[in-house]
Amino acid sequence: MKQPLCLAFTDFWEGFECNPTGKSHFDNVFYKILSERFDITISDSPEFLIYSVFGSNHKRYTCPKVFYTGENIRPNFRECQYAMTFDYLNDDRHLRFPLSAVTLYEWGILDGFEKHIDCEQVKREKTQFCNFLFSNPNARERNTLFQKLSKYKRVDSGGRAFNNLGYYVDDKMKFLSQYKFTIAFENSEYPGYTTEKLVHPKLVNSIPIYWGNPDVHKDWNTKAFINAYEFSNDKRLIEYIMEIDQNDDLYFALLKQPHFTTPKSYHLDRHALISFFERITQP
Structure with missing residues (x-):
């Protein structure tokens, strides 16, 4: 049985879908990956907020916040409890999940990006x-x-x-x-x-x-x-x-040449994101 999880998304880049209202297909990379493990609902009163750098709407939320950026910007842990960036940061509050991994998953190939070249x-x-x-x-x-x-x-x-x-x-x-x-x-x-x-x-x-x-x-x-x-x-x-x-x-x-080193970096694996949320959502 999947664990229930109530989320909200805000302050992402143009084209990133933050709200599935009225949509039969919710094209949101974090939602799609985390749905493998969690039964997710989207609410304006969430358990966790996932937000990025393109706005300040995140400031009105009082729940635990997870910061994400694909930009060359450091996380500010005075504004968020957790962060997902491309940094090599040795901190339990942080997951290295670079924009390159998000891009691969958006194309449906995070786990199967192999070469068969003519x-x-x-x-x-x-x-x-x-x-x-x-x-x-x-x-x-x-x-x-x-x-x-x-x-x-x-x-x-x-x-x-x-x-x-x-x-x-x-x-x-x-x-x-x-x-x-x-x-x-x-x-x-x-x-x-x-x-x-x-x-x-x-x-x-x-x-x-x-x-x-x-x-x-x-x-x-x-x-x-x-x-x-x-x-x-x-x-x-x-x-x-x-x-x-x-x-x-x-x-x-x-x-x-194959795209990845062997073994593939953990930080380019969707299971890294799932494991991170399993840990931070524990009571």
Whole structure:
């Protein structure tokens, strides 16, 4: 028998469903995962509130609060009793559950993200070299790589930052799927901070060129993408990108690599979230 659990959600990003009222399908990643263990009801007078950083509505609740963020922000335990972030934080009140794990579950593949690659077919599908899809122009490392790599070959920018297409991309995944490489630099750098920027290109077999989490190797197999941390400077990084671009054997070797380290990081497992709530809901 499932344990009853009354929850509320607030202050999440645009598109995140906080209230199932009038909906036959409640598309909320935390609700879906926790429903495997708990019989959940949504109420404005909950036992626990799960909230994020996009508002201040959480302040009106008096119940125990669970803070979640996929942003590069630290939890404030004066405002919440528990937190779920990407931090490596040794604290019983905290669960490391990075945005990359949420992204995988939203795509229905948190537990089954395996590779079955036809490399020749992938090569035929990749009609373009590299893309840069960002709205935030204030990321120095990312901008610098875009400018330097563009001297080798054109890098298509379909976002608001450095747009060179003449239009803004409205279907991100379709756009990424055309490209052999994707510049997948985070907005900022912090240990553990891995977002959808690494995951999305992987979903369409575009090789991520990644920077942002210096500990990315703890969760992901860095032989399956281009990890900027393995190069002493941009010149060496770009030389490696050029080498892969010009050598199918190296390119195919990257494509064939499994996504995860073995065993897969506990922090990318939905059971980590379930176990965390089993513990914090105990009387």
